[in-house]
Amino acid sequence: MASIRVALGDRSYDIEVGAGLIGDPGRYRPHLMGRKAALVSNAVVAPLYLERVSRALKSAGAEVVEVVLPDGEEKKTWQTLNLVFDALLAAQCDRHTTIVALGGGVVGDIAGFAAAVYQRGIPFIQVPTTLLAQVDSSVGGKTAVNHPLGKNMIGAFHQPRVVLADVATLETLPVRELRAGLAEVIKHGAIRDPVFFDWLEANLDRLLAREPDALVHAVVRSCEIKGEIVGQDERETGLRAILNFGHTFGHAIESGLGYGQWVHGEAVGAGMVMAADLSARTGMISGAQATRIRDLVARAGLPVAGPSGLTADRYLELMAVDKKAAAGKIRFVLLEKPGSAVVRADIPERDVRATLRACTAA
C-alpha cells in the first residue's frame, strides 16, 4: 500500500492507495471520531461494496447508519443532499459522527458537502470507487451540489480525514468511466510532470487492461501532483487553476451539449486537445508536442475533437460565463512546455476561433 500526504496544516490528511483496502477495519479506525459512522453510497455502488465497508466499519467499532442515494449527476441536488441530513437526524447523529463517502465523484461531492455543513461541519472519509474520483474529485476538499442555474454552484472546501483509494474497486467500473478517469490522469502529466507523461505513453495499455500495479502507480502519481498543488493553494486563488487544463473548453462542451451527453472526462479529453492546440498556435509549445497529447487522448479512447453541433460563438459565450472567468476575461490554462502549465487571460480571440475550427468534428 502507498500513502500520500496532502499537507494542509491542521487539515492535512493521507491518501492511501492499494488493492483491497476497503474491507480493512484498520484503515478506518484511526479516523472515527465518535461512536457513529454514516455510510453514504448510491444505488449502483451499494450492491457491490456497501456490505463490505459496513462490516469493516463495525469491526472498527462504529455504529453504522447506511444512506443509499439515487445515482447520477442529475441527482447532485439539494433534494438528494437533504436525504443525507434526514437520515443523520433521524439516527440522532451528533457532531462527532463521521461520514464515509463510498462511490464516485457525485457521492463524494454530496456526502462531503453534507459533512461540511451538518451541524456546521463533521469529519468525513472518502472511499472513491471510480478512477475519476480516485485521481481527482476525492482529492482537494472541493464539495458541492448543483443548482438548476449552474453546476457546483453551492458547496464548500472541506478536507477529508483520509482518502482510501482501492484500485480493486475499479474492476467493476464500466470502460467508459475508466477512460473518463484517464483524462484527468493524462492531465496531471501534461501540466506538471513530463516523466509521468512519458510513463503514461509507455503504459497506457496496461491501464486500460486494469493491471493493479499500473493503476496504483497512476493513482499515486496523480494524487501526489494534485495534492502538492492543492497544498500550495487550498482555496483556488492562484496555482490551483492549472488543474483546469482542458476544462475551460470541456465545460463549454458539457454545458453546450446539455449535461449527460458526454461524460466529464470525455469533454476534458477533447478540451485538452484544444488547449494543447491553442498552446501551439500561440507559439508556446511545438506542434509535435501538441500532437503527443492528442495521440495519448486518442489511445485512451477519448474524443479528440468537439461535437459537430457546437459553434465557435457558442463556445465563446459559454466560456465567458464559466465561473473561472474573472471580470469577463476568458482565462485559459495553456502549456508553456510539456509538463508545465500557466494561466493566460490575454489570448486573442482569433487564435481561439482557429483552434475551435481545427478541433471540431466535421
Next chain:
Amino acid sequence: MASIRVALGDRSYDIEVGAGLIGDPGRYRPHLMGRKAALVSNAVVAPLYLERVSRALKSAGAEVVEVVLPDGEEKKTWQTLNLVFDALLAAQCDRHTTIVALGGGVVGDIAGFAAAVYQRGIPFIQVPTTLLAQVDSSVGGKTAVNHPLGKNMIGAFHQPRVVLADVATLETLPVRELRAGLAEVIKHGAIRDPVFFDWLEANLDRLLAREPDALVHAVVRSCEIKGEIVGQDERETGLRAILNFGHTFGHAIESGLGYGQWVHGEAVGAGMVMAADLSARTGMISGAQATRIRDLVARAGLPVAGPSGLTADRYLELMAVDKKAAAGKIRFVLLEKPGSAVVRADIPERDVRATLRACTAA
C-alpha cells in the same frame, strides 16, 4: 465610532459600533471585493433601511442586487436560502460578489450561510439591526438554517469581513426584541466581566430608554467579550461553550413550548436564572449572587421562571438531545463566581430537578 478587532488570523475582522453607520459609503468601500454586492434583507427591515444601505453601497461603487426574504424564524429554511441562490445566479453574481446581510439574527444566519456556500464561499458583511444580532449572532461567524428535525442543524463557520453595528437602527426595534437582546448582554457580564455586570445594574434603565451612549457601551463591551472568546475558540471545541450560559435550559424551554412561543432571549433570561440557581445550589456561588442575576433579568423585563406547562422530566429529555450534549451527558454552563463561567458535566440530577422546581411558574 468604536471599533473592536476579532482576532482570527487571516479571518480577522472589525466590529464597528456607532450611530448612523449604515448610510456611510466609507464603511463598506474597503470590504467590497468585486463589482457586485448582494444586499439581503427581510420584509420587515427592508422598508426601514434597505434604501439607505443600497444607496451607500452604490456610492461605494457597487452594483447592488437586492434580495428581500420573508421574515421570521420559521422561514430560516433551505427554501428561503434558495431564494438567495436564485437571485445571485439570476444576476450572474460570481465568486467576487460581496453579500451584505441587513437585519436581525435570522437574516444574518441565512445570508451568512449563503455566503459560506455560494460558489464555495464568498465575502460578506454583517449589518445587524437588532440588539440581539449586534451583541451576539453577528459576532463569531456561526451561520445556519433550520431543519424540520432541529434548529441550526445545517450551517457553517464563516467570518464576515466587517460588522457594522449601528445603534440608531435600534430606535425602531420592538420593545420585546430590545429586552430579548438584553438577555445576551447580561449573559456577557455574568460569564466574563463582573465590572460590566455592575455597570449593567447601574445603567439598565438607560438601555431600556435606548440612550445611544449606553447602547454603544453595551454593544461594544458585549462584542469585546464575545470576540475575545471566539478568537480563542473559533470552532467551539472548548471555551466557546461558556457562551451557552442559560442556553441549555433556554433551548429546552423554546423546544418544549414549540418555537415562537417565547423568543430566544426570553428563554435565555429564564435559563440564566436557572443556571445561576443551579450554580448556587451546587455551592459554586452564593444565593445572594444568584439573586443579583435574577433581579437584573427581571428588571430587563424578561421571565425569571420557566413556563408552567413544562415538567422536569421533559426538560431532562430535551436537554439530553441538545447538540451540546456530549456522549449523552448533559453539560451545564455554571458560574464559579460572578463574572466567571465553567462547563460542568457532573451535576447530580437531583440538583437539576430542585432548580427546575424552584424556577418554574406555578
